[in-house]
Amino acid sequence: MASDPGLPFEELFIGRLKLEPWMAIAIGSIIAGSYIMINQIIAPWIERKVMARMQGRRGPVHVGKWGFLQIPADLLKMIGKEDTRPEGADKFGFSLAIFLTGTTAILSFAPLPWGSKGLIPGNFSIGILYVFAVFSIFPPAMLVGGWASNSKYSLIGGFRSAGQLIAYEIPMFVSILGVIAVVGSFSLVEITNYQMNNGWFIGKYYGAGLIAGLIFFISGVAETERVPFDIPEAEAELVMGPRTEFSGWRYALLMMTEYLHLFINSLLFLYLFVGGYDIWPVRVNNSPSFINDFRMNPFVQFLAITLKVYVLVFVAAWMRSALARLRIDQLLSLGWKYMLPVSILTLVVFLGSKDVFGFLIFW
Amino acid sequence: MIPVEWFLTLSVVMFVGGLFGVLTQKNAMRILISVEIMLNAANLAFMAFNGVFYNADFPNSFSASDFEGWVFVFIIIGVAAAEAAIGLAIFLSVYRNFGEIQITNIFTLKEQEV
C-alpha cells in the first residue's frame, strides 16, 4: 500500500512547472536543507536564551535584535579561527572524522517529510531505517576522530562516546519496532498518515506508547550526548572528548552536528509518536471537517512540525540546565539493564495489540 | 541500465584485491579487513545476479520471486557480522597470550623440528 505522495511539491513542480523528477527532488532537498540550516541558527539561540533565563541571566543580547545573530556571529568567529591539527595526528583520519560526522548529520534529514503533499526531500521506502543506518556511522566516526587526533583525552573520549552510542542505539531501535510493526512500513510519511487516521501513538496502547516514546526520547538524548548523558564530553575530566583537538571551522561543524542531532532526535520522536506534521491529535474521521482540511493543508503541516520541534528544543534546553551528569557506569547500566528490557516490554504490548494481530478473532 | 558485466568485473577486482590483502599482510587485523573486502565482492556479485535467473527460459528455476539475490546478501551481511565478532574476540585472546597478533611469529600449530 505505497503512500500517495511521490516527489516534493509534486503537483507544483511536476504538475505546473513541468520540471524533471530529479530536478524536483533536488530543489525540494535544497529547500529542506536551507530550512534546517535556518533552524540551526534559531534552535541554539532559543536554547541559550532559555538556559540563561532559567539561570536568572539574560543570555546573548548584543549581536542583532535580542542577540538573535549571536549564533551566526559565533559561526563567523569560529570559521575565522585558525584551523590547527595536532602534531603527529593522522592527516586523513582527522578530516575523515569531521567529514563522516558532518555528512551523516545532514544526510539523516533526507527522509523526514515536512507535510504529506508538500516537501518530502527523499521519500525512501526505508525512511526510519535509513536514518538509523546513517546514524550508525556516527560511532566509528567518533572512534576514528578520537584516535586520529593523537591525544590521550580524545582517545578515551572516543572510546566512551562510541560505547555510549552503541549502548543506546539498541533501546532506541527496539522502542520504535512496535510502531513500525503496527504501521507496516518504514516510511515516515506512512507512519504519520497512519497516526492521522488512528490517533497518535503516544496516547495509544494503554500507556505502552507513552513509555516507548519516553525511552526513545531518552535514548535519543543519550545518542546525541546531550547533558544528562554527555559523559564523553564531560568538561571537567575529558575537556571535549573526541572533539578536543578540532578547532576553527571543524569545531563549528561539530557544534552544528550536535544541534543537528538534537533536531533529528526530536523530529523522529515527533514523527513516530506525536503524529509528525499533524496539528490535531484526534483522528481524521471523527474530528470536524474544517479542522481536517486545515490540518491537511501542506503549509499548515509544515508550520505544525516546526512548532512541535521548538517545543522539544525548549524541553532539551530545560533538561540541559536542570539535570546533572551521570557517571559512565550508571549510564551504561541504565541503558542495558533498564531501558532495553522496558522497551522490549512495550514492543510486546504493541505487537499484542488488535491492529497487528487483529485478524486473530479473539480481540 | 548498467550491464551485468561491469558489476561482475568490479566484484572480481574487489575479490582479487581482498585476496591479495589476505596473502600479503602479516597482521591478523589486516587479514580480517581483507576478508571483509572479499565478502563484499561476493555481495556485489549476488546483487548483480539478483532477479536474473527468474524468467521463462529457465523452466526449472526454483525460486518463486526475484529477490533471492538480496536475501543472500542479507544472510552474508549477518554471517559477516558474526564472523567479525568471533574473529576479533579470538584475536584479543591470542593477543593476550602471545603479546602480539603478527601471524608470522605465531606458529605453535607447527610440526615440531625433528
Next chain:
Amino acid sequence: MELLYLLLIPISLALPTYLVGRWKPEFAKYLATLTILVTTIYNFILWFADFTNPSTNYGSFMYNYTKSWVPSVGIYFSVGVDGLSMPLLVLTQLVFLVSVVSSYYIKDQQGTYYALLLVLLTGVTGTFIALDLFLFYIFWELVLVPMFFMIHIWGGPNRKYAAIKFFIFTHLASLVMLIGLFYIYLEAYRNSGQMSFLLVDLKVNLNGVSFKTLALIFWLVFIGFVTKFPQVPVHTWLPDAHVQAPSPGSAILAGLLLKMGGYGLIRIPFWLFADVVDESGQHFFDSKEGHTIRIIIGFIGMVSMVYPAFIALQQDDLKRMIAYSSISHMGVVLLGLAAYNEWGINGAMYMMIAHGVISPGLFLLSGIIEHNTKSHTRDMSKVGGLAHKMPFTAALFVFMAFASAGLPGLAGFVSEFNVFIGLFANKELMASNDKFFIFPFLPYVIIPVLAVLSIIVTAGYYLWAIQKVIFLEQTDELENSTPAKWWEIQPVFILAIFTVILGLFPNTVWMVLDSWTQTILPH
C-alpha cells in the same frame, strides 16, 4: 637495369674509400660525397623521368630486373620500384647526401667511417627496392652491421651499451620477422604449389589462405617491423641509440631506419594481403580478424603517440627529446594504417617522407649545438640563448621544430591532417560501439581523441625546448661558440627547403602515393 646502378655504385666504391682513407683521410671524405652526389642526381633524374605524370598507374613495379638466384628453392635477385618505394628511395639518397656533408667534423678513422656509410647506403636502398622476400631480409640485416659499428666507434660516452642494445633489439625482432616470412613462403607454396619468394607471385598464391593463418602471419611480421619502427613496448632502444650515435649517424637512423620498419609493415601485410578474398568476398582487413588487428594496431599507434610525447616533456637532453618526438611521429604512421582508408594510408606514407626530411634536420642541428658548446653538453638547462651567438642555427631550429610540431605549410602538417581525417572518417573506428577487451567501458573513439590531444603536448615540449635553448639570456656554455660552419648549416638548409616544398606542393608526391593506395584498397 637502372636500379642496379643505384645499388652497386656505393658498395663497389666502399672498399676504395677505405683504402684512400688510410692513405690520406680528407680524400675519403670527398670520394664518399662524390659517389653519393652521383647516385642522388641519378635518382632525381629517374623520379622526374617517370614519376610526374598523374595518368600512369604506380601500383605496378617499374624498372623491374629479375634474375633467378637459387632456382631449386625459388629465390630470385629481383629489384623494382613502385609508388610506395620510389619516394622513399629518393628520400634515402637525400638524407645520405645531407649526412655525408654534415659528417665532415669526424677526424678519427675517416676511411672506415665513409666506407661504412656507403655500405649502409646500399643496405637501405636494397631494402626499399628488393622485390624478393629473401633478398629483402638480406638487405634488412645488412643495414644493422654498419650502423652498429658507427654507434660503437664514433658514438658518445655510453656508446657501447647503446650499440649492443640497438643490435640485440632489432636483430631479435628481425628473427621473429624471418619466421613470419618463411611462414608466408610455405603457406603460398602449400596453397598454390609454386615455390617462389617473389612478392608478385606470393601476392597471387596467397589468395585462398584462411584468414586465421593470415592474422598469425601478420602478428609475426608485425613484431619484427614494429621494433624497427619503434612503437611503445619495444621503443627503448631508440633514445639510447640516438643519444650515443654521432649526429650524421643518428640523422640516418631517424631518417631512414625507422622508415624501413614502416615500409616493411605496408609492403608485407597490407600490400601482400590486399587481393586475398574469403568466400564471402570480404577483403582481409575488412573481415573480423582484420577488424581486431586494426583496432589493436590503432591502440598501439595511439599509445606510442601519446606516451613518448609526455616523456619528451620531461627530457633535459635535447637529442633524447627529439628521439622521443620521432617515436611519437611514427605512432601517427601506425594510426594511419589502422584507419585503412586512402587518407589514412596516404597520410602514413607521406608522414614517413615528411618525418624523414624533418627529423634528420633536428638531429643535425642538435649535433651542431653540441659541437659548439664548451663542455659538449646538450642539456637544455645548460644551453640557453642560442639566438645571440648562432642566429642561423637558432632560426633553423625554430623552423624545424615548428615543422615537426605540424605547422601548416610545412610537410608534417599535410600528413598529420590526413591521418586524423582518415581516423575520424573510418567507419569501423568511429561507429562501432561494442567495447573491446582492452578498455571494456570506453568506445573506440578514444583512440583518435587521445591521439589528437597529443598534438598539444607535442607543441608544448617543442615550444618549451625552443624557449629554453634559443630565447632568453645567453648561458656561459655558449661563450666561445661561433656561428655554424657552412658544411654544418647548409645540409639542414637543404632539408628545410624540401620541407617547404613538400609542405606547399604536396600533390606532386601525393598523386603517386594515391594512385598506389587505390590499387590496394578494396572498393
Next chain:
Amino acid sequence: MVVEEGIQVIEDKFLINSAILVILIPFLTGIFLLFLRGLEIRNKTKFSERLTGSIGVAGLLGSLINATIIIFTYFNKYDAKTQRVIGDTPFVSSAHGTFKWGISLDPLSVIMMFLLAFIASVIHFYATEYMHGDTAYTRFFGTLNFFTGAMFGFVLASNLFMAFVFWELLGVSSYMLIGYYWPKASAASAAKKAFLYNKIGDVSFLVGIAYIWQITLKAHHPTLDYHELTNLISNGTISINQLWFPGLLLFGGAIGKSAQLPLFGWLPEAMEGPTPVSALLHSSTMVKAGLFLLSRIYFTFVTVGGHYEAFIPEGDAALTATLITWLGVLTALCGALIALTATDIKKVLAFSTISQLGYIGMAMGTGQIHVGFYHLVSHATFKSLLFLCAGAVIHSVHSQEMKDMGGLKKYMPYTYWTMLIGLLGLVGFPFITNGFYSKDALLVAIKNSDIPLAGLAFTIALITAGITAFYSSKLFILTFLGTPRYDKDHVHPHKTGIRMRIALIILAIAVVIESVWWAVGSIGGLASEKINKSFWNFEYRLGDLIGIHGAPFALIDTIPSILAVILGISLAFGMYFYQIPFLISLKEGGFIIKLENIIANRFGFDKLIYVLAMGPGMWVGSKFRRFDEEVIDGFIINTVIKDGSLKLADYSNKLDQDGIDGVVNGLGDITSELGYNLRKVQTGQTSQYARWMMFGLALLLSIMTLLYFQTFTIK
C-alpha cells in the same frame, strides 16, 4: 530553410586573381624582409629604416589597393545578395575527396578584407615611426607583413581546410610577434603561452573539421567548402542536428583564438609585444578571426529564418547556440570586471577587447550574425585607434602604468582628441558614436532572441556596458586629465611623432565617418522608410545581404543602454576626477578590496588551466618516464633478459656437469631429500597455508578457462 538556395556561384578570373594578390603581396614582402634581415645578421649591418619601413608599408598598400578594387567591383558589378565569386585549385587530391586552396568573395569576407587592409596599412604606417631605432626593425615588418598575409588568407578562404591552414599560420605569426623582444623572459613565455592556448583551440578546430568531413563523407559528397555545406543543408542531404557537434568543436577553436572565457589568459600577456602588434593583432584583426569563423559556419547552429528573427532549433543545435551566447556574455562580464582592476594601460585595453569579443560572440550565438559583424567592424576601428593612442602615450611617458601618467592633455592635444573619439566609440556614447548603434543592435538582438534565460543575459550585457563606460572614462581621466603624477625631471611628455599623428587622425576620421554614416542610417531610418532600406542603414543592409534580419532600430530599445553609459561615466568622473569622498570610501571598502584581488588574478582561470594542463601533464610525464626507465628498461631488459639469460647460462652448465656424473648416485638421496623438503612445507604459518590454497585455486581456475575455451567458441 536556408536562404542560400538562391545563391549563384560566379567564376570571375579578374576578381579571384586580385584576391590572390591581396594575400600574396604581404607574404612576399614579409619573406623578402626576413631575407633582408638574414643579410643584415650575416654582415652585421643594418639597412636604413626608411627602406625597410617603406617596403613593409608598400606591401600593405598593395593589398589595400587590391582590396578597394575588389570591394567596389564586387558590390557594383554583382548583386551581393545572390552572387558569390568563388575560385579554387586542388591542394591534396585523393580519389574520393580533395582538399582545395579556395578564395570566396561574398559580402562578409569582402567587407572584412577591406576593413583589415585599411586598419593594417594605417598601423604599418604608424609602426614605421613607433619602432624607430629598434635593432630588429626589418624582422618586425617582415613578421607583421607575414601576419597580415595570413589574416587575408584566413578571411578569404572558401573552405575550412584553407581556413585551418591560415588559422595556424596566424598562431605562429602571433607567437613570433609577441616574442619579438625574445631576450626578455616574460615575452618569450608569453609567446609560448599564447601559442599553446591557440594550439588547444586548433586541436578542437581540427577535430571539428574531421567530424564535418566524416558526416559529408557518409552523405557521399565529402567537402569542407562553406558554400557547398550550406547547399547540402538546404537540399536536406545533411541535417543541422548532425552538424551541431562539429559546430561546437569549431567554436572550441574560436574560444582558443578569440580569447573567450576559459582560454583568455594569453591575451593580457600578449601585451608583451610592441604596441602596433597589440593594436593590429590583439585587438582588431587576429582575435576577430575566431568570431569571423563563427559567422562563416553559422549554418551549424542556426537555421536562418526568412522573417523577423533567426530560429534556433530546439534539441542539440540549440545547445551550441546557447553555449556560444552564454560564454560570450560571461566573457564580456569577466573581461569588464578585470579591466576595472588593471593598472597597466595596455592591460585595460586588452581586457576591454576580451569583453567586447564576448559581446560579439554573444550576438553570433543568438543567430544575429550580421549584428555581431556590425559590432566587429565598429570595434575593430575604435579599438585599434585606442591602442595606437596608448602607444603614443607610452612612447612619450616611457611607462605603461597609469599611475605615473596624468595631465597629458596639454602636452599631447592630438592624441587627447583622437583618444577621446576612440573612447566615446568604445563607451557607445549615445547617438553620436558608431559604438552606440552597434552595441544597441547587440542588446536588442540578445533581448528578443529565444536563447534560454535571454532576459538575464540582457541584464548582464547591460551591466557590462556600464562597467565599460566606467573603466574607459577612468582610463581617460587617469591619463589625460587630473594632476600629472610622473616625476618631472626624467619624463618630458612630448607631442607624438608626425607619422603617428597622421595614423591617429586617419583612424579617428574613420570612426567619425562610421558614426555619421550609421547615425544617419538609424535615425534617418526611423524617419523615412527609404533610408531604412537603403545603403545608409548598414545593419539592415548587412542582414539583407546575408539573409538574416534582426529587429529594426527603435529609440525605446536604446534607453537602458544610454542610462548604463551615463551612470558609468558619471561614477568614474565622480570617483577619479572630482574625488568625492563617499565614492572613494566605496572604492576602498574592505569587501571591495577582497573582491578586487579575486578578480585581479582573473577569477583563477589561469591558475585553473595551469593546474589542469601543466600539473597533470608534468606528473603523467614523470610517471611515464619513471615507468619507462625503471620498468621497461630496468626490469624487463636488465633483470628479465640479462639476468634471466645469465642465470639460464650458469644453470645449464651446472645441469651439464651434475647431469653426467650425478645421474647414477643421485636417485638414492633424491627421495630422502624430497621427503625432508615436503615435511618443511608444514611451516605453521597460516599465511603460508593460505598461499598454497590460493595457488591451488589459481591452477584450478586456469584449467577451467582452458577447458572453457576448448568447448565454447565466443559467439
Next chain:
Amino acid sequence: MISFVEALFLVISFFIVFCIIMTLLVPKTMQAAYWLILMLTGVAVLFLLANSEIIFAFQISIYAGGISVLLLFAALLTQHEEYEFPRSILGFIKVTASQLAIFLIIGINLLILILTSVMSSDFRKGTSSQLGDTTLTVEESFFMTENFSVTLWRDFGMVIPFLAFLLLTALLGSVKLVIREWEIEDLSDVMKNRYNPTQEVQQ
C-alpha cells in the same frame, strides 16, 4: 555513449578500488580500518544503484556502522608494529612477487570465465535485473522493499531463525573469549611484563 548511471557506476567503482588499494597499502591498521569504512559505504551506494534501498540500509548500519566499530576497537586494543610495503615499484614487486603471480592468475581467469559465461548468448536473453534502472517510480521502490521482506519470510523462512541463533552464539562466544576473568599470573611472560613490568629494566 555512456549514460549518466553508467558514469556514476564507473566513478563509484574507481572510488571503491582506490579505497581497497589504500586499505592494502596504508601503513597503520587504524588507517586501513577507516579506508575500509569508506569502501563499505561505496559498496552500499552501489547497492543503491541496483535499486535496493533496504540492502543499502542493512549494509550501512551493520557493516559500516557495526562491524567497523568492532574492527576499530580491536585495532585499538591490540598492539602491533606496523608493516609497510617498500616504497618503490620494484621493491613492491620483489616482496610480493609470488602472491602477485597467484593474484593475477586467479583474477584474470575469474574475469575471463565470468565475462565469457555472462556474454554467452543464452544468458544474455535472461537478464531482467534492474541494475542502474533509473526509471523506477517511488511506488515501485516501495513495492521492491515490501516484496523483499515477503520473499524473505515466505520463501526463505528458515533464514531468520538461523541468523538469530548464529548471532546469539557469536555474541555469547565472543563475550566469553574477551571477558577478563583470568589473573595476570597465567598470562604469557611477554604480556606479564607489559601489564606490570618487572622492577629491573629490560635491556
